[in-house]
Amino acid sequence: MKVPFLDLSTQYSAIAKDIEPAVADIMSRCCFIGGSYVSDFERKMEDYLSVKHVSGCANGTDALALALKACGILPGDEVITTPFSFFATAESIASVGAIPVFVDIREEDYNIDPDKIEAAITNKTKAILPVHIFGAPCDMDRIMKIARDHGLKVIEDDAQAIGSEYKGRKAGTLGDAGCFSFYPTKNLGGAGDGGMVTTGSDDLYTAVTAFKEHGSGEAGAKAYEIAYGIKAPVGTGEKKTELYNPYKYYNYLIGYNSRLDAIQAAVLSVKLSHLDEYNANRAKIAKAYFDGLTDKVIRPSYSEDIKPCWHQFVIRSEHKSELCSFLTENGVGNGSFYPVPLHQQKAFNKDNSRICGPSLPVAEMICRQTVCLPIFPEMTAEQIDCVIDTVNRFYEGK
Numbered sequence: 520m521k522v523p524f525l526d527l528s529t530q531y532s533a534i535a536k537d538i539e540p541a542v543a544d545i546m547s548r549c550c551f552i553g554g555s556y557v558s559d560f561e562r563k564m565e566d567y568l569s570v571k572h573v574s575g576c577a578n579g580t581d582a583l584a585l586a587l588k589a590c591g592i593l594p595g596d597e598v599i600t601t602p603f604s605f606f607a608t609a610e611s612i613a614s615v616g617a618i619p620v621f622v623d624i625r626e627e628d629y630n631i632d633p634d635k636i637e638a639a640i641t642n643k644t645k646a647i648l649p650v651h652i653f654g655a656p657c658d659m660d661r662i663m664k665i666a667r668d669h670g671l672k673v674i675e676d677d678a679q680a681i682g683s684e685y686k687g688r689k690a691g692t693l694g695d696a697g698c699f700s701f702y703p704t705k706n707l708g709g710a711g712d713g714g715m716v717t718t719g720s721d722d723l724y725t726a727v728t729a730f731k732e733h734g735s736g737e738a739g740a741k742a743y744e745i746a747y748g749i750k751a752p753v754g755t756g757e758k759k760t761e762l763y764n765p766y767k768y769y770n771y772l773i774g775y776n777s778r779l780d781a782i783q784a785a786v787l788s789v790k791l792s793h794l795d796e797y798n799a800n801r802a803k804i805a806k807a808y809f810d811g812l813t814d815k816v817i818r819p820s821y822s823e824d825i826k827p828c829w830h831q832f833v834i835r836s837e838h839k840s841e842l843c844s845f846l847t848e849n850g851v852g853n854g855s856f857y858p859v860p861l862h863q864q865k866a867f868n869k870d871n872s873r874i875c876g877p878s879l880p881v882a883e884m885i886c887r888q889t890v891c892l893p894i895f896p897e898m899t900a901e902q903i904d905c906v907i908d909t910v911n912r913f914y915e916g917k
């Protein structure tokens with residue numbers, strides 16, 4: 520039997536009947552950017568997360584850059600983050616001209632180690648950017664306390680964590696801002712790129728909404744007033760319609776073009792109504808793996824305070840490449856997230872990043888050992904058994 524690493528088509532077949540009429544409606548009305556599908560999705564997401572504001576944008580990388588800019592992060596500022604994540608986490612910090620400062624992670628859950636954060640703080644530090652890696656929230660009470668004690672902003676990277684919880688609160692509502700990705704392989708994935716920023720702050724919401732549309736229009740004028748204390752008039756009374764917004768030609772800040780489009784919003788709205796069921800299925804698969812895999816497998820260990828959304832199920836092995844080859848030869852899809860820690864990526868060097876300490880030994884070890892097993896909501900019982908059986912066969916005699 521073959522088990523793919525991921526199967527998006529089974530999920531799509533089950534919900535195509537709800538997605539296709541919405542996409543057809545958008546096509547026939549030619550309302551591709553903004554409009555009611557986007558605002559409906561943003562309001563549904565505010566309800567789902569219990570957060571005051573959601574602002575959709577083009578992708579998760581932009582969500583991070585928008586949130587950093589909205590938090591006032593400037594060139595030369597330092598932002599503390601994890602070396603164990605997708606490149607975009609640290610790239611977004613560098614893209615606003617700031618310096619990512621890498622702090623080592625915890626062996627048990629692969630998340631940034633709060634015990635090591637304070638040693639990384641300098642007078643240039645302006646924010647902490649924790650990543651809830653593989654959908655397991657970080658130790659946020661500790662991180663928030665450090666941030667508040669030192670006057671730092673906290674921007675969560677929730678790209679992999681939609682629906683996961685920390686002490687009963689959803690990821691994305693724990694820091695000053697939350698940044699999500701709707702890349703198709705995510706737990707809530709679009710039919711293309713998409714992202715959003717969440718925040719409880721009116722001012723941050725205004726700034727994100729301004730920056731994602733070239734610093735223009737009503738949000739641009741408001742963000743300008745908040746930033747500089749100067750009132751700016753918006754346009755000269757032109758009429759706004761569903762297809763034409765004259766205010767977009769009045770610009771107040773230098774921003775980006777980073778909007779969520781209507782087709783993505785329509786697809787995501789349908790999938791959002793199934794998200795809890797999808798995440799519950801992932802949790803059942805994770806439990807089956809915990810129960811069925813031999814004790815020789817090193818698995819993550821999570822605090823009782825969190826409810827992961829199981830974006831990935833990631834084990835560790837001292838025989839990583841041998842195990843990956845064995846799984847592939849036996850028809851079991853697998854992944855290696857992440858083979859290179861961010862501080863060792865060629866794109867980063869001593870001029871555009873910093874590490875806290877002479878090396879980051881835990882992250883370096885974890886990168887050498889991680890093997891990701893298939894975990895997607897539509898996996899059958901036979902596929903789950905096949906993964907367990909194949910991994911256990913590899914460990915026989917080891």
Ligand SMILES: Cc1ncc(COP(=O)(O)O)c(C=O)c1O
Nearest residue numbers: 578579580605607608678700702
């Ligand atoms: C942890 C993390 N941060 C940021 C991103 C960037 O999201 P996007 O691909 O939507 O730009 C991703 C996406 O893979 C991610 O996994």
